[in-house]
Amino acid sequence: MKAMNLLVPAMIAVFFANPQGLNIAEGAGQEGSAASVEAVNVNQEMAKLGYTADSLKGFWIEKITGRGYIAIEEGPKAGTYYVSIRWNNSASEAYIWHMTAEPISSHAIGYTNGKHFIITYSEDGTESEELKYENGTGTLTLNSANEIMWQDDVDGAGRNTVFVSK
Numbered sequence: 001m002k003a004m005n006l007l008v009p010a011m012i013a014v015f016f017a018n019p020q021g022l023n024i025a026e027g028a029g030q031e032g033s034a035a036s037v038e039a040v041n042v043n044q045e046m047a048k049l050g051y052t053a054d055s056l057k058g059f060w061i062e063k064i065t066g067r068g069y070i071a072i073e074e075g076p077k078a079g080t081y082y083v084s085i086r087w088n089n090s091a092s093e094a095y096i097w098h099m100t101a102e103p104i105s106s107h108a109i110g111y112t113n114g115k116h117f118i119i120t121y122s123e124d125g126t127e128s129e130e131l132k133y134e135n136g137t138g139t140l141t142l143n144s145a146n147e148i149m150w151q152d153d154v155d156g157a158g159r160n161t162v163f164v165s166k
Helices: 010-014 034-048
Strands: 058-062 068-074 081-090 093-105 108-121 127-142 147-152 162-165
Touching (some): 081 108, 093 127
Antiparallel strands (some): 058 068, 058 162, 068 081, 081 093, 093 108, 108 127
């Protein structure tokens, strides 16, 4: 399976995430804007909790149904992270995302090279793979409850989905 072999790290292989900053509201990033002040306050709050981008490393499972998984580990260069996400859509279909991410705040990493695959399993045991898109962008953010929120900018995958550490 090509999608599974894209990333070699051990943890990701076992079970098979906006570099411009978090634009949390209109005007985010504009010095002095309410959104900019709110973003600074959020970063300071997370820093007080001791969060760093490394806090996102590990294995995470979707909180409600347990159908989604995220693995985050150190990437090929210092300050980068391999991210692999799997969502079991049904018994015969899985959605897979692979990307390399970089820190964008004390509690979030962003990616610009996301690849999304759909893996389909037939009744005879064979599988087929479809590349849905490349160069996807998005973020994985650690909230104050130590849960990951994932947002894929291409198709909105992960929106309002919470992942907890396994």
